[in-house]
Amino acid sequence: QQQVRQSPQSLTVWEGETAILNCSYEDSTFDYFPWYRLFPGESPALLIAIRPVSNKKEDGRFTIFFNKREKKLSLHITDSQPGDSATYFCAANNAGAKLTFGGGTRLTVRP
Amino acid sequence: DTTVKQNPRYKLARVGKPVNLICSQTMNHDTMYWYQKKPNQAPKLLLFYYDKILNREADTFEKFQSSRPNNSFCSLYIGSAGLEYSAMYLCASSRGAPGTGGAGEQYFGPGTRLTVL
Numbered sequence: 001q002q003q004v005r006q007s008p009q010s011l012t013v014w015e016g017e018t019a020i021l022n023c024s025y026e027d028s029t030f031d032y033f034p035w036y037r038l039f040p041g042e043s044p045a046l047l048i049a050i051r052p053v054s055n056k057k058e059d060g061r062f063t064i065f066f067n068k069r070e071k072k073l074s075l076h077i078t079d080s081q082p083g084d085s086a087t088y089f090c091a092a093n094n095a096g097a098k099l100t101f102g103g104g105t106r107l108t109v110r111p
Numbered sequence: 112d113t114t115v116k117q118n119p120r121y122k123l124a125r126v127g128k129p130v131n132l133i134c135s136q137t138m139n140h141d142t143m144y145w146y147q148k149k150p151n152q153a154p155k156l157l158l159f160y161y162d163k164i165l166n167r168e169a170d171t172f173e174k175f176q177s178s179r180p181n182n183s184f185c186s187l188y189i190g191s192a193g194l195e196y197s198a199m200y201l202c203a204s205s206r207g208a209p210g211t212g213g214a215g216e217q218y219f220g221p222g223t224r225l226t227v228l
Contacts, residue, residue, distance in 0.1 A: 043219040101153035
């Protein structure tokens with residue numbers, strides 16, 4: 001059973017548009033949701049994270065919207081740039097050591 | 112400094128031979144993790160050390176060993192490499208202990224790309 005799901009698997013937007021990456025989860029005990037960005041050949045880098053006490057977390061062009069009732073969250077990247085092209089992983093943690101990753105969304109931003 | 116270092120960056124191994132990968136961090140983090148990542152797949156947790164306590168995932172229990180001689184270093188050991196072990200191996204660390212929530216904020220190293228021939 002896949003605990004964390006992401007959609008779409010791949011997404012292409014034009015430079016300047018807003019990219020929306022979706023994530024949903026099964027386990028209601030998850031209480032920490034980080035997003036990681038992975039450039040080809042590199043390791044995942046923590047981008048932004050949210051806890052369920054908030055329904056929104058913003059950091060520059062990156063915003064997480066969180067809906068606890070529906071167990072869904074989304075990452076919005078405004079004013080997308082070609083340099084944002086990467087694979088984005090949604091993950092979840094429930095105060096244990098294990099970080100459960102979604103399958104990832106491959107984002108391509110065309111100039 | 113949030114640097115996690117891994118050595119080597121690339122490793123070539125023969126089928127049936129042992130492989131030892133090294134990870135280090137100087138952040139005094141309580142927990143260190145090893146993940147396996149294959150192309151187009153999410154990172155898969157293999158095992159983690161909280162302090163000196165090793166926890167291995169059930170489905171990889173017999174395939175991987177690890178040691179943590181001190182807080183800064185952690186190794187991943189494959190006793191007999193198979194072709195299916197070819198992957199990127201990612202080390203990560205976090206300040207939090209299991210059960211505190213801080214364990215979710217994990218910092219990853221650059222990875223070791225293992226190719227088994």
